[in-house]
Amino acid sequence: MNWKRAAIGAACVVPLIALFGYGLTRDPKDIPSPLPGHEATPFALAVFAPGQPPLARAPGDTVRLADLKGQVVVLNFWASWCLSCRDEHQILSETARSYAGRPVHFVGVLYNDEPANGTQWIEQMGGQSYPSVTDPGARTAINYGLYGVPETYFLDVNGRIAYKATGPVNAAIVRRLVDSLMAVAAK
Amino acid sequence: MTRLLAAVAYASLGAIGALGSASQQQSPADSVLEARTAVIAAQLRCPVCQGLSIQDSPSELSQQMRAVVKDQLRAGKTPEDVKAFFVSKYGEWILLEPKAQGFNMLVYALPVLLVLLGLGVVIVSVRKWTKPTTPA
Numbered sequence: 001m002n003w004k005r006a007a008i009g010a011a012c013v014v015p016l017i018a019l020f021g022y023g024l025t026r027d028p029k030d031i032p033s034p035l036p037g038h039e040a041t042p043f044a045l046a047v048f049a050p051g052q053p054p055l056a057r058a059p060g061d062t063v064r065l066a067d068l069k070g071q072v073v074v075l076n077f078w079a080s081w082c083l084s085c086r087d088e089h090q091i092l093s094e095t096a097r098s099y100a101g102r103p104v105h106f107v108g109v110l111y112n113d114e115p116a117n118g119t120q121w122i123e124q125m126g127g128q129s130y131p132s133v134t135d136p137g138a139r140t141a142i143n144y145g146l147y148g149v150p151e152t153y154f155l156d157v158n159g160r161i162a163y164k165a166t167g168p169v170n171a172a173i174v175r176r177l178v179d180s181l182m183a184v185a186a187k
Numbered sequence: 188m189t190r191l192l193a194a195v196a197y198a199s200l201g202a203i204g205a206l207g208s209a210s211q212q213q214s215p216a217d218s219v220l221e222a223r224t225a226v227i228a229a230q231l232r233c234p235v236c237q238g239l240s241i242q243d244s245p246s247e248l249s250q251q252m253r254a255v256v257k258d259q260l261r262a263g264k265t266p267e268d269v270k271a272f273f274v275s276k277y278g279e280w281i282l283l284e285p286k287a288q289g290f291n292m293l294v295y296a297l298p299v300l301l302v303l304l305g306l307g308v309v310i311v312s313v314r315k316w317t318k319p320t321t322p323a
Binding site for chain 2: 112147
């Protein structure tokens, strides 16, 4: 009789413990994005921070995703109030410069911030090699399913979102992803 | 003179108040749109908050998402279209109430199963306790 009770109790409790245990193995902050593999939403955003030659774009120019077809696009959402953005700034800037002249286009998108603050921040950080654009109303951020900053999207040459990186990126990740997308394009 | 100045000041204040209230007045169509936006916004999770809907959250991103909801409704999209748009960008995580399908069914089925299990335990226990004992 005791065995019967124990078996019934275990049958009820073990699945619950297993379910909670499964929950503990998952990072609640790691929310999978449905976007990789899907076509990126087009955007046309105005440049507020020009970047540096040879990657510079004139302030006021419009960066259109449609114009970047055939290139790998690295879209980095950032803000001057974002502390983690400081960690990746130099990495992104130097990596973008190292790909100059190749079919790779880096674009910074200012998220919920004033362009004046963004410009000042870039100056404080020692400059940015690639241009940054404004995103009025965070419409592009919402179209890209942004949770916060920094987030970086890697678009393939066909305008599809290939990868999404949440949080600050490092040089090895950026290079590996960009190189893999260029290798696929070259095939 | 003082009375005249006071009257002018009072009239000015009244005019400013009337202008303010006129600008705050909404047409019935706007009120309906606001109400429809609020219903959908209450079902969408704020991405930068803990367990809040974009209707309840004061965050800037939630306000911007509400603006997207309103714009899409104004453009003639149905509430299902609007929710599908956000699901396509953020995944089903964005829905505060998960769809009753697949693995999500556990959320709905588990409480019912546990209640039934508890009832079963109560019934068995009560029967056992009320069972007439045979005299020795």
